[in-house]
Amino acid sequence: MPMTMTQKILADHAGLDSVAPGDLIEAKLDYVLGNDVTTPPAIKVFEKLGVKDVFDKDRVLMIQDHFTPNKDIKSAELNKTMRCFAREHEITHYYELGRKEMGIEHVILPDNGIVLPGDLVIGADSHTCTYGALGSFSTGVGSTDLACAMARGVTWFKIPEAIRVNLTGNLKKFVTGKDLILSIIGKIGVDGALYKSLEFGGEGIRALSMDGRLTVCNMAIECGAKNGIFPVDDITLKYISKTNPGRFAKNGYKVYTADEDAEYSQVLDINLDDIDLTVALPHLPSNTKKASECTDMKIDQVVIGSCTNGRLEDIEAAVSILKGRKVNENVRCIVIPGSQKVFRQALDNGWLRDLDDAGCVISTPTCGPCLGGHMGVLAKGERCVSTTNRNFVGRMGDPESEVILSGVPVAAASAVLGRVGTPDEL
Amino acid sequence: MKVSGKVFKYGDNIDTDVIIPARYLTSADPEHLKEHCMEDIDLSFKDRVKSGDIMVAGKNFGCGSSREHAPVAIKASGISLVIADDFARIFYRNSINVGLPILECPEAAQKINDGDEVEADFDTGIITDKTTGESFASKPFPEFIKNIMANGGLVGYTESELKD
Numbered sequence: 001m002p003m004t005m006t007q008k009i010l011a012d013h014a015g016l017d018s019v020a021p022g023d024l025i026e027a028k029l030d031y032v033l034g035n036d037v038t039t040p041p042a043i044k045v046f047e048k049l050g051v052k053d054v055f056d057k058d059r060v061l062m063i064q065d066h067f068t069p070n071k072d073i074k075s076a077e078l079n080k081t082m083r084c085f086a087r088e089h090e091i092t093h094y095y096e097l098g099r100k101e102m103g104i105e106h107v108i109l110p111d112n113g114i115v116l117p118g119d120l121v122i123g124a125d126s127h128t129c130t131y132g133a134l135g136s137f138s139t140g141v142g143s144t145d146l147a148c149a150m151a152r153g154v155t156w157f158k159i160p161e162a163i164r165v166n167l168t169g170n171l172k173k174f175v176t177g178k179d180l181i182l183s184i185i186g187k188i189g190v191d192g193a194l195y196k197s198l199e200f201g202g203e204g205i206r207a208l209s210m211d212g213r214l215t216v217c218n219m220a221i222e223c224g225a226k227n228g229i230f231p232v233d234d235i236t237l238k239y240i241s242k243t244n245p246g247r248f249a250k251n252g253y254k255v256y257t258a259d260e261d262a263e264y265s266q267v268l269d270i271n272l273d274d275i276d277l278t279v280a281l282p283h284l285p286s287n288t289k290k291a292s293e294c295t296d297m298k299i300d301q302v303v304i305g306s307c308t309n310g311r312l313e314d315i316e317a318a319v320s321i322l323k324g325r326k327v328n329e330n331v332r333c334i335v336i337p338g339s340q341k342v343f344r345q346a347l348d349n350g351w352l353r354d355l356d357d358a359g360c361v362i363s364t365p366t367c368g369p370c371l372g373g374h375m376g377v378l379a380k381g382e383r384c385v386s387t388t389n390r391n392f393v394g395r396m397g398d399p400e401s402e403v404i405l406s407g408v409p410v411a412a413a414s415a416v417l418g419r420v421g422t423p424d425e426l
Numbered sequence: 427m428k429v430s431g432k433v434f435k436y437g438d439n440i441d442t443d444v445i446i447p448a449r450y451l452t453s454a455d456p457e458h459l460k461e462h463c464m465e466d467i468d469l470s471f472k473d474r475v476k477s478g479d480i481m482v483a484g485k486n487f488g489c490g491s492s493r494e495h496a497p498v499a500i501k502a503s504g505i506s507l508v509i510a511d512d513f514a515r516i517f518y519r520n521s522i523n524v525g526l527p528i529l530e531c532p533e534a535a536q537k538i539n540d541g542d543e544v545e546a547d548f549d550t551g552i553i554t555d556k557t558t559g560e561s562f563a564s565k566p567f568p569e570f571i572k573n574i575m576a577n578g579g580l581v582g583y584t585e586s587e588l589k590d
Contacts, residue, residue: 041454041494045581067452074452126492126516142494142520143454148584190439191486195515224486226515284439371448371491392443392490394466 002259004162005229006197009137009256013120021161021263029059031115032149033123035105035367036064038142040081042124045147054089055153061093061114061123062086063105066367069097071374103339103365106130106307110214111339113244117232118254122149127307127389129220133213134240135232135255140221160197160226163188164264167204169273174423176317177212178309178387178407179278181219184268186280186288194224196265199258201231204272210239211313215407218308219389222285231257277422279385280405283393291410294420301384302333302415303396304408305363306370309387310338312345314408319351321412321423327359328418334376336363360415372396378403385414427548429506429527430556431478434471435540436464438484442517445488445496454495456502463499477504480546482538484510488517497526507546509553509564511535522571523580529553531564 001018003011011019013027032055034042039062046054054060062082067075086094093114095102101112106127109115117135121128124146131138141155149155165184185192198220200213208216213230220228230236232255241248277291304310304318315337327333335355337343343365346352352362369376370388378384378397383404386396391403404420413423443466450462464471481500487510488496497520500508508521511532521528527548534553538544542557551566577583 037448037451038492038494044454048581049585066448072452078452124492124494126490128492140492140516142492142497142516142523144494144523144580145519148580151584190489191512191514194486194512221516224489224514371443373448377449390441390443390490392441394447395443399466 002261002263004197004199004262005135005231005256005258006137006162006199006227007159009118009120010157010159019159021159023159024156025159026154026156027120029122029149029153029155030119031059031061031121032146032153033061033063033105033109033121033125033128034146035066035125036068036075036079036082037066038124038146040078041143042147042150043081043085045144046150049147049151051151054150057090058092059153060091060150062091063108064097065104065365066371067373068366069364097364098340100340100344103341104307104310104367106218107310107338107342110134111243111341113240113247116240116244116247116253117236118256122155126221127218129225129227130214130218130307132217132220132227132229133210135230135236137227137229139227160195161265162197162199163193163266163268165198165200165268165270167200167202167270167272169204169271170207171272171275174409175275175277176407176409177208177215179275180272181216182278182280182285182288182405183275185219185223185286186278188223190222190284190286191224193220196225198225198228200229205230205233206235207272209313210235211311214311215308219285222389277407277410279410279420280391282391282402282404285389285391285405291406291420291422297383297404297420299331299385299414299419300382301376301378302331302411303336303369303376303384303386303388304334304411305336305338306367306388307338308389309408310336310342310365312342314387315342315346315351317408318412319354321409321426322358322360322415323354325358325416325426327415330418331415333360333415334363334369335360336368337365339365369396385411385420387411428545429478429480430543430545431480431506432476433538433540433542433544434475434479434481435538436481436483439486439489440483441490442488442493442496443490446493446499451493451495456498459495459499460502463503472503475503475505478506479504480544481505481508482510482535483508484535485512487513489514492516494520494524497521497524501526509534509538522574525579529564531562534562534564
């Protein structure tokens with residue numbers, strides 16, 4: 001039976017020759033991930049299971065990023081629980097803040113060369129679907145699934161149906177992967193891909209850099225998808241040759257390709273030339289509009305960062321717009337490099353100086369404001385343009401505050417303009 | 427197994443941020459979480475909900491984050507069942523794992539009103555609105571989910587697998 005990329009990866013990890021949508025399988029996991037919010041409850045379950053050790057200390061990852069650096073005593077306790085467990089079980093991929101490997105989970109797993117094509121990854125964070133950009137299968141789970149996976153290195157999956165997203169053409173100036181995925185979510189709705197895999201393809205994928213693809217897959221969950229996935233091409237191979245030269249040289253990865261006659265429940269044909277600078281207005285990621293149609297919306301804050309848009313290319317895009325300009329007097333512009341590596345590169349390139357000159361505040365890597373945790377929580381009635389991934393009621397603070405999602409160019413331009421706007425207006 | 431209670435009805439796309447806002451995720455204690463369940467869209471929920479009550483909502487219930495705190499908060503509030511058109515995938519999985527019963531039934535989700543008295547039978551999947559007298563058929567849990575439930579959730583299931 002013909003299969004999609006997702007179906008092939010799942011079948012292979014379950015030791016099966018073929019699978020069909022709806023099949024229930026138990027599959028071996030290459031990596032199992034948790035963060036400071038989801039791991040502590042998982043540790044409780046893990047201890048209840050009475051298991052002595054995790055299935056593989058190199059394959060269970062624990063990343064502190066949500067409420068770090070600890071925002072209060074309770075979050076310090078959460079982190080302490082995770083830190084103690086990681087030390088006791090000698091977890092390889094547990095890092096302290098400030099170390100060169102450290103950062104937001106979905107920024108560092110690809111960038112540190114941990115996840116490679118063909119891998120099967122689950123993480124107790126909904127944006128775990130990010131790594132599909134590398135041609136791997138990854139999806140989010142909860143803390144109980146995480147705990148059981150930490151113990152056994154396997155979990156069960158239902159084989160998803162697939163939606164094919166066929167890309168052609170080229171992205172216009174300033175238009176990014178973020179605009180593409182927001183447009184897709186706007187088109188199919190926040191449940192448009194519920195339970196399904198979102199399989200990208202077509203010659204248009206060449207218009208998307210690896211950072212752009214990571215952004216696209218990151219938000220697959222926002223239309224309900226189980227995962228998003230890109231085929232492996234020379235852009236992928238060049239990326240992994242840098243992130244993990246050792247495994248790359250030894251062919252320690254696997255390239256899966258969809259069968260020509262694989263079945264898709266829906267095909268979306270998208271010409272990238274038709275994608276405009278896009279925003280998602282409150283309070284759903286599907287509430288999309290052209291940024292140029294929202295220029296009367298005044299703002300109080302801009303956030304540039306997160307697992308969606310905190311990569312090097314994102315910081316570079318912010319600098320290219322903010323350098324030599326000033327953040328509007330009524331706006332706070334918070335820039336959060338997604339990892340220490342990104343932070344350091346931005347520092348070495350002189351970008352942080354440019355951002356500082358523009359009047360931005362630069363934060364250590366953290367998820368902080370994206371989920372209304374800390375480092376940029378909104379007051380009642382305040383409005384923020386943010387490169388993060390969700391704009392639900394109360395997401396970034398007060399239930400009466402508002403988040404407008406956008407890509408980096410719109411966010412940076414809006415910071416200067418003091419309202420929603422595009423770089424063309426500067 | 428049957429449950430029955432008064433209905434709390436909500437709309438489409440009820441996300442995990444409104445079920446339990448992230449600002450309260452500094453503790454996973456169910457007693458703490460239930461104090462803030464639904465508060466960003468229904469401040470009085472926690473005071474009005476009684477043990478056994480039933481939540482009914484529209485499409486894509488539980489969309490958003492992977493936080494297991496969301497079904498835990500609903501369960502700790504005393505809710506015995508959530509009925510919706512359909513559920514976001516991670517929420518669906520988490521609910522089963524933590525033992526919060528959920529049923530997908532678009533017809534029931536549409537026709538049941540806020541405040542109705544509703545009864546549901548998990549073995550047959552039959553949902554009865556005792557206020558209006560209408561009955562709805564939903565798909566009962568498939569066998570393997572029943573197995574997970576029989577083992578008291580995923581923890582019990584995994585424990586039994588580890589013994590083999």
